[in-house]
Amino acid sequence: MEISSKGLFTQLSQFWTLLDDMAESDPERYKNFIQQEMREGKQFYAGPEPHLCLRTRILKPEEKMLFINLCQWKSIPAPKSATHPVPLSVGRPEDISEKSDTYTVVDVAYNPDILQAAEKDQLKKDQLIKMAMKCIEEKLQFTLSPSYYITKFRIKGSTQRMKRNLMGIQADCRDVREKMTKEHTLGQIKSSTEISPAHLPPLLLPKDQVAGKTGCLIEEISSTETQVEMRMPAYALNIVKDQNKKPLTIELQVELPGINSVSLCDLSVSEDDLLIEVSEKYRLHLNLPESVNTEMTTAKLIKEKSTLIVTMPLV
Known part of the structure; x- marks a missing residue:
């Protein structure tokens, strides 16, 4: 243990003595302090x-x-x-x-x-x-x-x-966090003339989380980061129906000037939406008007026209 049992007992005794003194000399301040600690404790241990x-x-x-x-x-x-x-x-x-x-x-x-x-x-x-x-x-x-x-x-x-x-x-670092919180609270009572909201201790990670690269866990946002601007291509969305006007498929035609290889196209289709990303040049996200069968969806690129055709049968 980082702190001996005797040292921990001494700190706890000081803590309770200070609380007792506060309760006797300034009951209203004591009440506000306890309520504040309970609120902060509830927020601190609340889940994401x-x-x-x-x-x-x-x-x-x-x-x-x-x-x-x-x-x-x-x-x-x-x-x-x-x-x-x-x-x-x-x-x-x-x-x-x-x-x-x-x-x-x-x-x-x-x-x-x-x-x-x-x-x-x-x-x-x-x-x-x-x-x-x-x-x-x-x-x-x-x-x-x-x-x-x-x-x-x-x-x-x-x-x-x-x-x-x-x-x-x-969870693995809860004991360390609780110890830090108690030490902070004790120091706050000793040094403050007015009880102000305590700053939460930093999030600690277990050893297996910090053994490798840790720079990503606490990073500074850079305002100079360059962004790749992706344009929305021109497109046409049609619902193909049978003779009885029953919807059969959704056909999407997307114009992609300068694209002549299907390997440059990244297509993702779910039951209710579609995402097309093309070589960091084009990006198209659509919410589909009907639920589609993703397993039966097909796509082909007409190179001469630089047009991608996606055919999505309805569920």
């Missing part, structure tokens, strides 16, 4: 909550769909100032099978204040997302597609799974 979900792709070591759940969590401290690095926590990757699809989910947590502020500034929001993707690449040894889009849903997978994942990282 979903904020938004991103979809991108893992390119290496194995190409696969990736969903990133950006979560807000009070246990993640906010940066001390605008010039300090922004702390975040990256969960363990989990492979999930759903119907005929298999994809990977990674949970990333920020302090709620950081995410709320980014909602008002699209540049900051994009920078937070890029930083999360960079951290995932460094920590998990993935190579990700530089492109992403924000899904209509806030979380992929269950909230319970996400909380188990992120809170499991924190």
